[in-house]
Amino acid sequence: MTDTIFALSSGAPPAAIGVIRISGPQAGQALVALAGRLPAPRRASLAKLRDSAGGLLDEALVLWLPGPATETGEDVAELQCHGGRAIIGGIESALAKLPGLRRAGPGEFTRRAFANGKIDLAEAEGLADLLEAETELQRAVAQAMAGGAFSRVVSDWRERLLMQSAALEAVLDFADEDDVTTLPGDFMVRIAALEQEIGGWLGRPRAEALREGYRVVIAGPPNLGKSTLFNVLVGSDAAIATPIPGTTRDVLTRPVAYEGIPLLFADTAGLHDAAGDGVEAIGIERALDALDRADLVLWLGPEGEGPDGAWEVASQIDREASLVKRSARHRISAISGAGIAELRADLIAAARGALPKPGEAALSERQHSLLLGSNRALAAARHENDPLLIAEGLRLARVGFDGLLGRTATEDMLDTLFGRFCIGK
Structure with a gap:
């Protein structure tokens, strides 16, 4: 992600206003090249935009948003220009001629936000559903996922599982010590409680039913x-x-x-x-x-x-x-x-x-499959007596949690997900 990307992020022209976003290490230089200066951070400023020959492109509001406190985690510039086709086309052509800049692909801004830790994979999937929402119920459910409701639950499960894994590792590593010989008395009770919570999520209506309709x-x-x-x-x-x-x-x-x-x-x-x-x-x-x-x-x-x-x-x-x-x-x-x-x-x-209730996060087929695998791993671990086999079950459950949050995502899967987004998002 060494390139600096740009794209029209507002609706297709003609429109009253066109919003062009620039993200990457050359965003500040691009703003200087077109506006002649770098405005104060996070303050809208009026500027005349000019091409490399000095020709006037438009008079627009410009924003300079230095990273990492931005949506993508990178330096970001935003041009709020008039929304005519010729104006937007002229500005995009001027940007394309600058060194290190290129047009963004579908979902590339959101993908950079994911890569830079601004959102996790579950939130990105919720955002994709939010952009495709056509009814109020679809919007409310997708908003819950995009807002991190499910991510927070999974993160809590993962932390609790790590604590149980640590207790188990103590037994495996220090079994010959007097003070660490057996698992805590509530160890299996905590695993069972976690399994039950996950089962509740698995029983919820699925996102596909909501996306396609009843x-x-x-x-x-x-x-x-x-x-x-x-x-x-x-x-x-x-x-x-x-x-x-x-x-x-x-x-x-x-x-x-x-x-x-x-x-x-x-x-x-x-x-x-x-x-x-x-x-x-x-x-x-x-x-x-x-x-x-x-x-x-x-x-x-x-x-x-x-x-x-x-x-x-x-x-x-x-x-x-x-x-x-x-x-x-x-x-x-x-x-x-x-x-x-x-x-x-x-x-x-x-x-x-x-269908899912308004504001209630709903699982996609991918998320349901990963969560089901984690739950089965916990169930298997709970019925084992060998600490090594129990530890393996907990590890497999964590792999599923990591997959939900995007810690183990593959490039093909990311390409498919972010390909659902429009250019400029």
Whole structure:
């Protein structure tokens, strides 16, 4: 990280203001080259920005932020200029011509913050989710992770485990001494308590469910109003709804937010045994696959023939020939709107109960896997009698904690994570 990087960190031009960030050892020299001086640290100053030939680029507010007390841990300069394309393009071209400067790649500012110890890996992952958040619940959960809620918990677990490891090492190193012969009486109790706390986190709703939305699949035989209901629930004519059997040939999905809760609705092909052609057969196969991956199925077919846990929905109740259901959870008409408000409220309650709570950190698949490995290592250690095997179990648990915080991260994994960020972040 000897290069100095720069990028537009505000929205794409044209805009009222463009914010260009510069980070690295040459940030101060770059500011002098464009503004003609180095302003007082951490105080906004008005300056005329000029290119190498002395041509005026813009009049802008400039900030000089010497490291390490910066977001990246490096010297940082910030140019708050007018947001026209030509102005931003001219300033970026002038910066690119300076020695030691180059354009930043996706997420490179955040990656430098991680490398310089300003944030750990769990916080960086939370920040990536925060930038991608589209609903209030996604924002609140990602904010908890980005703010270090989970990192503080893991750091506490790690410190407690280190204390237990130290007690164990004393037994191994000084077993022949009179004052250190056995493990403390509460040693296994403390390990069990740690294991129980981790188990509580493993039982929480996962971040993937929140990121993708609570998956609701509408299913049943043909011509029971699945596509019409789908259109009503997503608020658009996304699906073609006709009386012709087999109109829906594929799984159609649309994300929707109800009261800040993300849901993903899926309309599926009508399920029946005698598919009309190969394309319809493929649609039915995909519909069955969607049922397997659903968080909830709204079953519009004959009562009792849906998958386990599905909600029985009596549709088309405004028709004389509607399918009769004795114990339907909801009775609706997507045409008249009868029962739709009640169904929507029930869906919100179900999704809210299945997704992470606002402000509650949620684990990604990577984090869940590492934490599960640590928990299994602790469980194995707790059932051992040999101090050497117990010590190995505690070591493996610490490896998982280190992986969560980024102490053992690989370059490939870091490339994947920071590649999720936009340029300029």
